[in-house]
Amino acid sequence: MARMTMVEALNLALRQEMERDDSVILLGQDIGLDGGVFRVTDKLIEQFGDSRVVDTPLAEASIIGMAVGMAVHGLRPVCEIQFSGFAYENFHQLENHAARMRWRTRGRLTVPMVMRAPYGGGVRALEHHAESREAYWAHTPGLKVVVPSGPRNARALLASAIRDPDPVIFYEAKALYRAFREEVPETEELIPLGVSQVARPGKDLTIISYGAMLRHAIEAAEELSNQDRIEAEVIDLLTLSPLDDTLMARSIEKTGRCVVVHEAPRSYGPAAEISARIMEKSFYYLEAPIERVTGYDIIIPYFSREKHYIPHSGRIVHAARKCLNI
Template identity: 50%
Template structure:
């Protein structure tokens, strides 16, 4: 049986079902208990599981993450909520120096099985530091997995898989589309495998790689340009940014001979640069045009009055498709 859920509803159900199934799973974060979290992702869970498993923490990201590492080493499975991605930076030392290195440091004797959930991205009219896309920080760190759902079905399945993973997972939730649409979500528990991309539209003229809220931008642009020009775009939702699904990326580029990457993070040294490097290493001879990036700009995410000018748009993506195909 399935129901139509938003992304936020799918995330709540994933946590609820894992907490019911496994007594080791517990939640930690600021205002996640009585208030149900800043986006209400944990609403109702403290009433069901109590304050010992849904823990309201102080405003101290280093303490939240550090405590969760200790809990993970003691046999618990912590699921941390950081209110906004840019707020995570006080906890970076704990994440990078300890959680990510635990398996390596102990030669496999211990691991920090935990999930750090956090909304990210612009488009919600948030003030400074509420709209950042700094996924590269974590994808550059060995020992971490970095996961980004783009729809309710994947949000539930990826989060369940992340909670069950023995290593730390950074689970980035695109705040702009938390409640933007609903999709069918099965009632039962299911898993979407980490490290596996999904081709959401087949095509033969150009491959478009995106994730999170940019999937909807890429899909809309692809549909419009097919109607206008007849060009068929292959749209690939990466879903996991580390480890990347290298095979799906390369197979798609070999098929189309062209590639476009869409992400809202800053252009310089973003994930798009790594994808270009991968394509150049393994599929250069198949390319019929240089790989193009449509991204945010190399400036801090601006205040909400000009926020839309920062984000990649359908118009910019369509321009990129045309420039790539007509090269």
């Protein structure tokens, strides 16, 4: 076991999947000698050459559109879109084709590909480099959406995403890239897509989150424990689509109270879907309205003000106390 940052853990997943299967091809801007702007593909070109670590022209639709063709031919392209804020340039290739090819051909042609993209704020970046629009992809039938919350699950989820038979959007919180290290085993570790996990057990309240917000949720849970003697259970979704609503239902049947946390804008955001699922599955267990702690329905401000936009443990604790009638 080595202690790795999320960048190093993702690099490990890519390297091992490429060693395992020569149909895994990396595509993206500056992913070759430069190793990607966040260095996720660092040194992979030395091991696999430029026929498998492919620097592309500066054109997002080219990356995803070509990946669709490559996948139809039998390859497993893993695309890096440099920032998710540029993925609208390739939105049509995912919505119109990657997500539909299996369906359109009744299972004859499939698109086992991954689009990796950094998302979210918190790193003092410029406009278009800080947003969270995972709901776009989660709203598209035919795609899967995965958002890891730390080095170890990032590595295991990326390996699963690459082996998945369907197109996967893999959102990497750039605030987590080098935020902390975790033990990551060298040996194979997979987390199945569509399965969420309990990140912190508790009995009084359920906090549901994912990605960069998970750490804030856990921090809030610790604060509630220390200050209010409230034990919050924190659920790490890991996959947004398909959404695992079994684990959250089980938790809410125990706690009766729920706070959902994400960085994405509030309206029509993931918390809206999560709240609806809880209403459908666990309405009679609820003892208080579900609270949402999210980004606001505005463009994330330039970084001097972003700390007021991005949810943090203070806002989560505040919402939890409201939910608990404290």
